[in-house]
Amino acid sequence: MENCVRLNVPDRNLSSARMKVMRAAWAAKYFSKFDRQSILNIAEAVADAGFEKADYFAEWAVQETSYGVVEHKTLKNQLCTHDLLAYYRDLDLITPRVDTRRKVIELPSPAGVVFALAPATNPIATIYFKVMLAILSRNAIVISPHPVAKTCSVAAAQHLADAAEVAGAPAGIIQCVEEPSVSLVEDIMGSDKINVILATGGSQMVRAAYSSGNPAIGVGPGNGVAFIDPSADVDAAAKCLVESKSFDNSVLCTSESICLTLEKNRGNMERALRSAGSHICNAEDSDRLRDFLWGDNGFNLAAIGKSADWIAHEAGIRVHAATKVLVPVIEHPGQDDALFREKLCPVLTLTAAVDFGQALTFAAHVARRGAGHSAAFHGNNNDRLIAFSGSVPVHRVVVNAPCSQGAAGFATHLPPSFMIGTGYAGRSSVSENIGPQHLTHWKKVAFARDAVADLDEINFDVMYDTLLKTPPASISASRDSLPQFTEDTLRTLIREELRNLRGVQS
């Protein structure tokens, strides 16, 4: 009895998280009326703030989680600031659209409160990314970080929130749960006070988001297969693969898991991978690696985001200290080898098919384990590229580029994203790279087909001016009952007040 708590105390963290959601709803109410310039100013301020501390939070994240590489995390964080803003700057989600030909007016309608989950492997980049999306789409965001990354996540979110508020965003537009837990996340995900969930994380969490009863955008796991066509420049391909697979110790779900080539090309590929900085495992090394990476309970979590050197040491494989990627070799593309599964660490399984037909079948087969996600093609034969793309059940095929960066839009012209939609194939509602457009819906105002509709000079300001609602007829008779103000001065005062609310808010 002496040391146990004698009374039952309500869960303070849960109640605080619920209040954060409530506060976010208030903030969203005002934020959803901000004009485009104010939004861009806030987005710029947040991008500046994020960029400025990209390295600081990268270091903190690696220290706190032990996943990944500081320099690479810095780069990822940076990419979610100015680069992301540059990409979306011209995507106008604020100005109403008028289609005079089809006689349809579209009014933007932001989601409201976004509840965002962030994974342990990319804690800061995900927060940066989702916050920028929320700002650009005029939504409020409440972030629930992964418990193992909570300290750096809370600090990063606060840093961005401060910048947003200084730039004029309403208080409460960016908030972060301080003490996340599974029960808390489930409670908030099921709350009718949130409008959409952005779920990134383990499959269980993503499924829970979809089962919550709330609209959700969740993304599934990947298992990227890279096909090296005989037409490829193997040295360039190997360089891409090593660069991609070693990037942030391969915590990105877009990174390649399997390197598939044809048998006649395998020796060539081994040589090229070796000279690009890989250790090619012999049969014994491959067995050791498999034993280390998979135990009775599935993938060894200790290996996530660790360096090749560290994993080799732990697995009992002797490698050169500069080794960037470990390459176990499975000579024949068997279906059930554990090494063909997703590996969030710099381990890339090399295998070779007897012909292109078998390669397609095998690629499709392993890609189903990360269905809807990403694959890569190296080579210059467009027929085989299209045949490959057509048969693998993924939503993006990266060509002659590192897949981890390419699929995420950083080495290609795909939208830059840390949420890779896996579509229906991957049990997700979206198949594209998620962007701010997914957090804004458009109200459609449609005229009768043959009606005459003058849509040339529509005044959209009326949406923001509540005073234009018709006053009752009797008001004119008793205007003098208003104490100190005339109706016009009151209107002006209130408009100013509204402007202030949209602009500066403490």
Next chain:
Amino acid sequence: MFDYGYFSFESKDDLLNKAARFWNPGKVKFWTDTGTPMVIDRREGYRLYDMSGKSLIDLHLNGGTYNFGHRHPELVEVLKSGLDYFDMGNHWFPSVARAAFAEKLVNTAPHMKYAIFGAGGAEAVEIAIKTARYATKRKKIVSIIKGYHGHSGLSVATGDVRFSEIFLADRPDEFVQVPFNDLEALAQVLQKGDVAAFIIETIPATYGFPMPEAGYLKACQDMCHKYGAKIISDEVQTGLMRTGIMWGWQGYGMQPDIFVCGKGLGGGIYPISACLVTEECGQWQLEDGAAHISTAGGSELGCLVGHHVLEMLQRPEVISNIEFVAQFFAQSMAEMMVRHGDIFCGIRQRGVVIGLEFDHPEGAVAVSRALYENGIWAIFSSLDKRVLQFKPGVVKDVELCQEIMDRFDAAMPRARQFLSRMRKVQ
């Protein structure tokens, strides 16, 4: 049939008859005549349900008692947990809940030394007046005309004669009243040198929340001290963050010698009130700690709930919500005044303490009825029926606030109708 297990009623009318027969015929008749014959059945969050099934959003909150809404789940959890361990406690002895709650209260107002507990606001006012008399060895108490501090022996004597004369409880020799916002009148009374204390609600609620003029309250305090009197702030309706800050006096640059709080302190689920006193005023507790005693005052269950109420009010998320609610109603009411300015002629607001003025001596009675018909329960000010008390709670969310304004807007034409009828009758 309304079967509650312990008792049952055939219908709402059956209940009203029995209530008039056994409880209070005057009150039953009054509300029936007023057109708001409410008998609250279920209640949850900021919603009340009349026995008829009619749903009402509560903007009366019993003067802030339901600051957190009705049966706030977290407070209910606290009280239930307390019931597994405590009961009211023994008022003679020190207790863990009482000591912890007193410390938490005193920490909200560091110039105070002790927190003395009662069961209701009036009891806290009794303690305040007795304390001031002890500290000054003077008897006279000054209050404002149309002020309101409760219905017990000393507290009722400070208030409107409507409540004291009927019981022969007015004591004009000991209790003097001066007009609100009138420093000169206060000076004239104080300078005789026989006043123990001036007691004043930080914003007089029952008077319809007229706002203290700039510098008035601080000047009252300084003037009291100049003439050796104590100043007592009645924070029953303005305390507990309702003006945007924990205690209303904090927003007016005051440091009262004594202040009282009640209502929402018990979260609407367990009655408790408190009187906080400075070290100088609290000396009677050294001379005779049992000079004031209250069996129900400072019950341990109330202390536990009150302790949690303060903790909840201090959360940054709650403070931020109050700002949003206050700002929303300021803006929305200004809009309403433009649209319904023929009847709606003034707004008095500080935080979520709001009074709405209507252009008729009994305007708020009509508006209260119109709002009732439109699903909102807000009460007129007993001592100024032009003014509707409009009291949002501290954890109202954006959706509910918007609903309130939509209903308010819809109720105005009906209010206009009532008012034009009332004008014709005159």
